[in-house]
Amino acid sequence: MKSELIVDVQPGEVSIALLEDSRLVSLQKESRNIAYAVGDIYLAKVKKLMPGLNAAFVNVGYEKDAFLHYLDLGSQFSTYSAFLKAILVDKKSDTTVPKIKRLPDIDKHGAITGVLEPGQELMVQIVKEPISSKGPRLTTEITFTGRYMVLIPFGDKISLSQKIKTTEEKLRLRQLIESIKPKNFGVIIRTSAEGKSVRELHHELKTLLRCWEETVAKAQKASAPALIFEEESRIVGMLRDVFSPTFESIHVNDKEIFSQISKYVNLISPESKDIVKLYEDDVPIFDHFSITRQIKSSFGKTVSFKSGAYVIIEHTEALHVIDVNSGNRSKAAPDQESNALEVNLRAADEIARQLRLRDMGGIIVIDFIDMNKAEHRQKLYEHMREVMANDRARHNILPLSKFGLMQITRQRVRPVLDINTSETCPSCHGKGEVRPSLLFTDLLHEKLDYLVNTLKTKHFVLYVHPFVSAYLKKGFPSLYRRWQLEFGFNFRIVPDESLAYLQYRVLDRDRNEIDLKEEKDMDSSASKSKAKTKNRTQED
Structure with a gap:
């Protein structure tokens, strides 16, 4: 399968399109000056405690107060709180994480009122961006994400990606990280660390530790609410999550971003440095790779796929609803049951693509065409699990109910990407009359x-x-x-x-x-x- 990454840099936003065999399967759009993005760290102040929700509303500077639940404090909150108090009370304190004494973990079933109080300053990280009328969701379990690992201050565990299957490699990575990580730091070893050398892993660990030290230094100088950490390049951060050494090419239409991506690819995969290419033609880059046309046909309420069948996608505040229709199929199976199965299988392929493409999260309810045979319903369920296997977002799929509905829950971190494919008349500006x-x-x-x-x-x-x-x-x-x-x-x-x-x-x-x-x-x-x-x- 041929995989390509197309990066369209515009003055206001950056779009990254992932193509597989020239077919658009993922699209990310992000403003170049976005605030309160996932991963950003703020020095914030507790505004109000909500015992009924066992949560607190926190002022991070956003127009709506951010939400911090007790379960998002992290088990090491006592150690975290003692460290934070030490560095914020004494602004010149040289207290470091390895020097502090670990305190017992907090009770999983505790109350928010027992650990927080109004006006308390916290170092918080955005885990869910503002969506609709809701403010950001926060955690005090700070993490710094790299290509090969995730660094967790105040932790002590080493966890490995479940996708690393070899026992020998798991043992090697665990022993290696144990020998180089500082005291009172936890590490999650990512799948991409498989087969990497000590030098590469040690270099990234030092980079992540330096990020933590700079964040602490900014917190000591800042006055809440204040942003104290964000990634150097939002584009590189987006690329890190989707990059794969199997990419055949990465095309970028901006010299500055081209330089950043080239530097990053050369750092994490030197053998792939030549795949990054600068696009300098006047024709828009998305037009050149036929992405604009695919966006126009793939977004909107109705999306057609093979043989005239189509799906209708509706969004509500609570869930997303998808209806499958056979339409005027030109190649229908000889009987209704086989025809329904064939349409449903092809619809499952398109729906899995749509979930990734639009980054749809929360509850998704799919109304497939009714099928009478239990083996056909089981086949559709297994096929959906198979085509969703490559989805990086956490998800759970339930078998079809007796009403023919399939329910899926999918991790929601950002607002759904909903591109309006209808066009406002540029001549009348929506007034109803146009010049000839x-x-x-x-x-x-x-x-x-x-x-x-x-x-x-x-x-x-x-x-x-x-x-x-x-x-x-x-x-x-x-x-x-x-x-x-x-x-x-x-x-x-x-x-x-x-x-x-x-x-x-x-x-x-x-x-x-x-x-x-x-x-x-x-x-x-x-x-x-x-x-x-x-x-x-x-x-x-």
């Missing part, structure tokens, strides 16, 4: 004149819908050629599949977007709308 499409070329001509003669911009790229681009370049001499003769040959017109029919955008030589929306573009439609409203009022 025949005059769109006149508008583009005006914008080119404004760019070249008013803004004095010489080198730029004008992106338009592929149909518009084809129209501008048809014939001889084409409109495109005539405009080049009029305004110079230093600009290009490039098709962009992500744009609506009458939409356009302009990037300068440094790939910064130039805002060409004038007030009259927005006001003309608004004034028409107001005039129509006024006329209706007078008629009434």
Whole structure:
């Protein structure tokens, strides 16, 4: 299977698409200036205790108070609390984790009021980002994640990934980490550590320890609430979770991010350093790899798959509901039961892909087509477990109920990725009236004149819908050629599949977007709308 990673870097956000045999299976989008992301560590202050929930609301600086449950304090909370008190009371304290005395673990069935009090300062880590009207969810069990291991201050256990099967390798890794880890630190050994040398593991352990020391130093200087740790590069953090040495290529369209990713890949997998490639074409990178088209067809309420069948996906506050429909299948099986089984199996493939693609979490209820035979229902259940095996998120799948419903729970860490595939008309801005499409070329001509003669911009790229681009370049001499003769040959017109029919955008030589929306573009439609409203009022 050919695996590729495509990284699209835009001024406001970064998108990472994972392709398997050129088919989109995972898409991550993240703002470049996001706050309260998973893994961030804050110095926070307890605001209110909720004995009924056995939890506390904590001020981390977000508009909504964050939630900290008693079970998220961690069994080593007593040791953690004593250390934190020592370094925060005495800002110049040189107390370190290896020097402190471990205290007994807290009671699993204890009460939040017995260990916390309002106004208490805590070092907390985000484990779930703000979703809908809820604030972030927190833990005081701090972790630092690397490629090969996870470092846990105040712990003392060494845990190994269950995916490491060889007994000899498990024993080797356990003995190795035991010999190099400092006192009062726990370590989780990740699957990617399998077969790695002492030097590689020791280097990463020292890096993670340095992150912890820098976090403690920032906490001593900060005033709650304050951010005291975030990863150097959010893009590298996203890449770390999806990277695999089996990737054939990683394409990036930004020089700075290309340098960061190249450095990271060279560090963790030197033999794969050549797979990172800088994409410098003017055609949008997602268009070049046919990702934009797949996004348009894979998101939205209805998603079609093989032979005319489709699924309908609905989102609610409590759960996600998926309905499977056979549609107008061109290749139907001879009997209804076999036909239902075939559609359900193909739907299971698409649903497993959709769960990864949209990062759907929580409770998922799937209404498959009814099947009478128990062996067919069992076959569908086993097939769903098989296609979900590669999903990195923790999940649990239940067999079909007597109503033909399958229930899945899937780890939810971030809000579901729900891309709206419908397009707001760029000409009327949603007001309901558009300028004649025949005059769109006149508008583009005006914008080119404004760019070249008013803004004095010489080198730029004008992106338009592929149909518009084809129209501008048809014939001889084409409109495109005539405009080049009029305004110079230093600009290009490039098709962009992500744009609506009458939409356009302009990037300068440094790939910064130039805002060409004038007030009259927005006001003309608004004034028409107001005039129509006024006329209706007078008629009434």
